[in-house]
Amino acid sequence: MEALAASNHGHATAYGDDPWTAAAERDFAELFDHDVVTLMVWNGTGANVLALGSALSPAGAVVCTDCAHINVDETGAPERLLGSKLMDLPAHAGKLTPDQVRSLRHNLGVVHHVQPSVLSITQSTEWGTLYSPSEIAALCDVAHEMGMRVHLDGARIANATAALGGTRETLRSFTRDAGVDIVSFGGTKNGMMYGEAVVFLDRDLARSAGYTRKQFTQLPSKVRYISAQFSALLSNDLWIDNARHANDMARRLHDTVRGHDAFDVGSEPEVNSLFPAFSPAVATDHIEALREWSFFYDWDPPQRQVRWMTAWDTTPDDISAFRVGIDHFLP
Ligand SMILES: Cc1ncc(COP(=O)(O)O)c(C=O)c1O
Incomplete structure (x- = not known):
């Protein structure tokens, strides 16, 4: 700016x-x-x-x-x-x-x-x-x-x-x-x-x-x-620093949500995207409530797979807040 x-x-x-x-x-x-x-x-x-x-x-x-x-x-x-x-x-x-x-x-x-x-x-x-x-x-x-x-x-x-x-x-x-x-x-x-x-x-x-x-x-x-x-x-x-930060935040997000019962988050990300697949036990309404609160795209709908991205401006606080949201919307 x-x-x-x-x-x-x-x-x-x-x-x-x-x-x-x-x-x-x-x-x-x-x-x-x-x-x-x-x-x-x-x-x-x-x-x-x-x-x-x-x-x-x-x-x-x-x-x-x-x-x-x-x-x-x-x-x-x-x-x-x-x-x-x-x-x-x-x-x-x-x-x-x-x-x-x-x-x-x-x-x-x-x-x-x-x-x-x-x-x-x-x-x-x-x-x-x-x-x-x-x-x-x-x-x-x-x-x-x-x-x-x-x-x-x-x-x-x-x-x-x-x-x-x-x-x-x-x-x-x-x-x-x-x-x-x-x-x-x-x-x-x-x-x-x-x-x-x-x-x-x-x-x-x-x-x-x-x-x-x-x-x-x-x-x-x-x-x-x-x-x-x-x-x-x-x-x-700066372009590399911004991207390194985005990649680091994706790894942090992976660490923060790994092992959750509601989805399989997949392996550690190489860059700035995660592709979690929700388990069949999770109600669609709960996923939609999470998405309504914090938007993400579908990736492979038949597999209930979505995409979560981090960016140059994602903060550790954003990630902690997202974990709180997951626990709230996916009980
Ligand atoms: C791989 C790839 N190429 C190109 C684009 C550029 O798209 P846009 O036309 O929205 O700037 C995107 C945006 O999501 C992308 O992921």
Whole structure:
């Protein structure tokens, strides 16, 4: 908020031709230690659609997991805006394997089939799991061998960075060094008021991206307010500190609720999400009363599984209060 207020002085040229955006672009180049092109956008769905649209070939399809945000939580935006098929493959703990990607090879060059064109993976995954840098490198190798490009949905890239080592080198190890071509870099989930960035590690893919961003209504006139927030988040690696805190709070929540009779909370979280499954003995009304008091999403309704998230601003007191709420609403 201080960065927002600080950037709210005087006139600036619109549409990103301003000093705050130039500074944020330099910050991203330093962060990745690479000659990247960075475009600020309003939200994560827009970031993903812009990234995918910049990398798809004609008749190209996006390969992703069946649980990918682009597949299940974007209201079909990629299909509608890109006119492309999503080829969703069954996820294993939220992840894909190189063999799964390889299994699509038979489509290549066949005029009757969509052409696997972009591999989109999520880090950390929708299931709160992590790809290791070598797992991502192996996926990138197969994808590139097949002529595909690789997009990484990093709505929670900071949580992954914090969990895998917590340095800028960590980030580079599973993006630039692994061979990822484009990153959707999350801001909102990590403390920004709004805004995400699309970071093109392969500059060639950004050739038409400026136009595409505008067509997809993702070009804010006052880009400076997103840029200023990103510079604040990236300076002194606040982005990693915020995410480390969110991850620590998830572990604390896990410790606080583990062993409760009403649900199986699962194993210790790697990042900032828990996926408890309520026992059949718990009345639905009680779960709904808990949800009414403190909102959470369903995850796998047939399994009575839900998702509890912690964030950069979760406090130990929030967690103690949630435990009190559990004991109150799930007697
Ligand atoms: C994996 C993932 N990608 C992208 C997004 C971005 O979504 P939004 O369009 O709401 O900013 C989210 C938000 O939940 C997400 O979890």
